[in-house]
Amino acid sequence: MTAQEERQEATSNPDQILGALMRQARKDRGLSMHVVATKAGLSVxxxxxxxxxxxxxSIRSLRLLADAIGVPVESFFTDVQPDVSVDEEAQFIVRPANRRLLDLRRAxxxxxxxxxxxxGDLQMFLTEIEPGAYSGPELDTHDGEEAGVVMAGQLDLWLGEKRFHLFEGDAFRYRASTPHRYGNPGKTVTRVHWVYTPPIY
Incomplete structure (x- = not known):
């Protein structure tokens, strides 16, 4: 079964779609799980x-796996509305129907x-975090800067040993080399518009 067939079969399960895309990318490059695990520092x-x-x-594990396989993280994103065509304005404009989605359902x-x-030199994301969900247990680091604004809900943001509690309307910026993680301590969905430079996905 091809990755496309697996995606069609698993349209109601984003984890299966992501898994199929990752497996196909790994196999296309002739990599075993053991090799990818060693490169990423994760378990088979x-x-x-x-x-x-x-x-x-976790967000960090996904990035490590993409690096180990040799593909950009955005290759694991899918179209929000797969049947919507991309026209000439797409080099400048992103309509809601033309966004690409990464749905980490269990996370x-x-x-x-x-x-x-x-x-380009930066990348923007609209991130939604369910109540009690976090980017992962580990602190992450990478090159560049991150910034954003909390559009709705609450956000816990760890920068090194410091934890900041943000609310709707609060904004932030930090060097991505600072160990960081984030999560939603509230009882409603948190929405954050996030900016990365340079792009890491």
């Missing part, structure tokens, strides 16, 4: 669970890319 068992759609990776996080598909 975790990769197997992700590829079978049994769990959602309680969804991310929609709100920048055009053309390459």
């Amino acid at each position: 068992g975790l990769i197997s669970q992700i590829e079978r759609g049994l769990t959602s990776p 309680g996080i969804t991310m929609q890319i709100t920048t055009p598909r053309t390459r």
Whole structure:
């Protein structure tokens, strides 16, 4: 069964879609799970669970796996509305129907890319975090800067050993080399418009 057939079969399960895309990308490059696990510093068992759609990776784990396989993270995003065509304005404008989506169902996080598909110096995301959901237990680091504004709900943001509690309307910016993670401590969905520079997805 091809990745496209698996995606059609699993349209109601985003974890299965992500797993199928990741498995196909790994196989296309002739990589075993063991090789990817070694490169990413993750267990073969975790990769197997992700590829079978049994769990959602943390944001950090997803980035490590994409790097280990040799693909951009955005290759694991799917179109919000697959049948919507992309026209000539798409190099400048992103309509809601043309966004690409990463749905980490079990992790309680969804991310929609709100920048055009053309390459640039920054990348924007509309991130939704379910109550009690977090980006992962580990602190993450990478190059560049991150900034954003909380559009709705509450956000816990860890920068090193400091935890900041943000509310709707609060904004932030930090060097991404600072160990960081985030989560939703509230009882309603948190929506954050996030900016990364340079693009890491």
